[in-house]
Amino acid sequence: MPTVEPVMPFSDVDAADAAELVSMMDATDRWPAVRAARDWVLERAGTGGRSLDVGAGPGTFHAGAGPRWTGVDVDAAAAMVAADRTRHPDALVVRADGERLPIATGTVDLVHAERVLQWAPDPGAILHELVRVAAPSGLVAVTDTDWSTLSVDHPDDDAAARLSAAALRWVRWPTLARTVPRRLVALGLDDVEVRAGAVTLSGWEPDAPGQEDGPPGLPLRTIAAAAGPGGPAAHDVDRLGTLARTGRFLATLTVVTTMGRRPR
Numbered sequence: 624m625p626t627v628e629p630v631m632p633f634s635d636v637d638a639a640d641a642a643e644l645v646s647m648m649d650a651t652d653r654w655p656a657v658r659a660a661r662d663w664v665l666e667r668a669g670t671g672g673r674s675l676d677v678g679a680g681p682g683t684f685h686a687g688a689g690p691r692w693t694g695v696d697v698d699a700a701a702a703m704v705a706a707d708r709t710r711h712p713d714a715l716v717v718r719a720d721g722e723r724l725p726i727a728t729g730t731v732d733l734v735h736a737e738r739v740l741q742w743a744p745d746p747g748a749i750l751h752e753l754v755r756v757a758a759p760s761g762l763v764a765v766t767d768t769d770w771s772t773l774s775v776d777h778p779d780d781d782a783a784a785r786l787s788a789a790a791l792r793w794v795r796w797p798t799l800a801r802t803v804p805r806r807l808v809a810l811g812l813d814d815v816e817v818r819a820g821a822v823t824l825s826g827w828e829p830d831a832p833g834q835e836d837g838p839p840g841l842p843l844r845t846i847a848a849a850a851g852p853g854g855p856a857a858h859d860v861d862r863l864g865t866l867a868r869t870g871r872f873l874a875t876l877t878v879v880t881t882m883g884r885r886p887r
């Protein structure tokens with residue numbers, strides 16, 4: 624079985640295998656709950672204008688936003704900036720820390736950050752920056768994963784509980800998503816709205832290329848390893864893999880999107 628180290632990959636993409644992380648992003652981009660979250664953001668954002676995607680990864684948000692939005696992608700990792708530029712040669716891509724955005728105050732109509740704050744050292748500082756750069760009436764939209772909701776169907780309830788608990792160890796801020804609404808209210812945004820979307824993963828092919836670590840987008844072996852001693856054992860995940868080969872696999876997870884508008 625593959626050996627995995629406990630790491631927080633998206634906290635420092637340049638220290639990880641960036642190509643692997645990009646393919647994980649490509650997998651999560653296919654999750655219907657992620658697509659629905661982006662559609663909701665774009666629907667509420669209105670007719671177009673200046674947009675900013677912070678922690679843009681390989682640039683998927685702007686690639687799907689359409690020509691009405693004149694976008695800037697920002698990411699802290701050199702490898703992600705390179706991946707974005709390769710995929711989207713016409714995109715404006717800037718390497719910067721979300722805690723210090725090189726963007727003028729009050730100038731952006733749509734400010735977006737998806738599954739970034741959960742990995743960042745100081746999510747409060749990033750939220751402050753997202754609100755600072757938003758134009759009057761501009762929309763700030765934040766999506767994060769609530770990792771406390773990870774649930775797997777395991778024949779051993781204790782192993783299932785160990786896997787759920789492990790998810791709280793592999794992300795820097797695993798339950799931040801549920802705090803974003805009150806944080807955006809505290810930062811002075813109006814019309815703050817929240818939606819939670821369920822991710823349902825009902826298939827895993829452990830022997831297929833790219834799925835050795837878990838079903839598409841959910842690196843179960845890496846998550847299990849992050850818990851360290853007392854966490855799930857490798858054979859807990861092996862057992863899930865054995866069942867998955869016979870068509871029996873289910874994992875669920877929640878993504879939370881929060882949006883609010885800068886006052887006029």
Ligand SMILES: C[S@@+](CC[C@H](N)C(=O)[O-])C[C@H]1O[C@@H](n2cnc3c(N)ncnc32)[C@H](O)[C@@H]1O
Nearest residue numbers: 636678679680698699700703720721737739743
């Ligand atoms: C899980 S990926 C999400 C990428 C993209 N938003 C998506 O949904 O496909 C997290 C991204 O946030 C970036 N990131 C993490 N901390 C950051 C920070 N402080 N400032 C800017 N980007 C950051 C990482 O380099 C990585 O590309």
